[in-house]
Amino acid sequence: MSQGQRIRWELTLLAYLAAGIMFFPIFWLFLTGFKSEGDAIAIPPKLVFTLTLESIQEALTRSDYGLHFLNSIISALGSTALALILAIPAAYSMAFYPTQRTQGLLLWMISTKMMPPVGVIIPVYLIFRDLRWLDNVWALALIYTVMNLPVVIWTLYAFFREVPHEIMEAARVDGASIPQELLRVLLPLSVPAIASAALLSIILAWNETFWSLNLTAAQASPLSVYVASFKTAEGLFWAKMSAASMIAILPVMVMGWLAQRQLVRGLTFGAIK
Template sequence: MARKTSPTRQAVVTIAAWTIGFLIFFPILWIIILSFKSEGDAIRTPLQVLMSDWTLQSYHDVQERSNYARHFWNSVIISLGSTALALVIAIPAAWSMAFVPGRRTKDLLMWMLSTKMMPAVGVLVPLYLLFRDFRLLDTHIGLIGVLTMVNLPIVIWMLYTYFKEIPGEILEAARVDGASLRHEIIHVLTPMAIPGIASTLLLNIILAWNEAFWTLQLTTSKAAPLTQFIASYSSPEGLFYAKLSAASTMAIAPILILGWFSQKQLVRGLTFGAVK
């Protein structure tokens, strides 16, 4: 029987949730506000910023100075490409760990996760030299490969968790009916894990879209995504707060819209298997 919640407790929890949510979202909100201010107004006190005039001049300046569309499509290609490649590799890997476990499965999973704890700068020089020798600098293929490797441990971990919640008897029944390994993964396992795969896909797109370190180090112009687009507004002459905020807003707007419309699927996937 569900425990009753008093109106007072419900009100306190609601206020606390809205307060925490506002504090988390406030930096993004402030960036959006600054993007509609002039450079002179953007460096004033918060109250003066809110009381100053609103303008689209910063967006106009950004559009004149930079090719937003090219950076945007580079981000789309890199994010979707690395996500697709990661799923192609991770689904069979997670299947084998979930349904054909060995004595070292947990150790292998922990080793993969431990690679995320290593500072990225620790492998920058050898990776940069490899990219230089194979002519992968400032290319979509190079960035797709790097971001796939960077996010692959998380993708495998998430898919492994979702696959473990699927009864093995279903796969055994498919084998009895004559399903091959490929058909078992494609036609039985994958449809049953759609919520988990969808949330993993969305999370990987967000991680790839927001990746800054590797995109700044391995690109210059041709394959430069929106992170490079934002960084171009930090110069030796100083920070242009209004223009930087406008560029940041234009960069995060697509991923905010994606997250807003897919939030139900994302929450459903992240809680997949949490309740028996």
């Protein structure tokens, strides 16, 4: 008994330690964001320092932080909204009116998520160039929609399949049309699933960096590209870099904390039960 408890206690400590190590780089980034440039590169590293909001203020007011933040919001929220609009009817159709082809169709949709972006970047780039869509944030949002559509459809489909058909039938008996059935019965029931699909889609779009680097420039680039511009400002502006990075990752990290359970479901497509 006492031995069992001792082992548990040690394991607990080990778990805290592991969590601390994993989180440390993020903690250090946040800390540096509140330092002055001098303190940021001080050796030995300073755990105690004069807290300043200077770097954050500067990062926010410097150049076009607002523009890039807005681009991140447009591309992440815009693509998520569009993905939901497309995915809800599709998932509804597949979950409630499956045919012989439904399963193959769903697997095909999931398979598009497994296509590496480099496999399609060149033609997409050329098409964007010809359409004059390069450096256009809405065009980037369209690509993010395509990128996240399989995840969103899958998440909703998995949830819709669990909805008792009796509920839908009851509405039907009351003479509801299909749009009514969808909007008034199914959607209110599905708020948790829609929220988790949306969270996942926002997180993935917000952090996406391959498409944004290749398809956007000064006007449409989201924070991922803007933060990458610090890669050459080595050594000199760590506090500012940290402040800019902190604000770039914080909103989505909080969402990630909220969506950790749905993450497994959404990204494994039910391969893990």
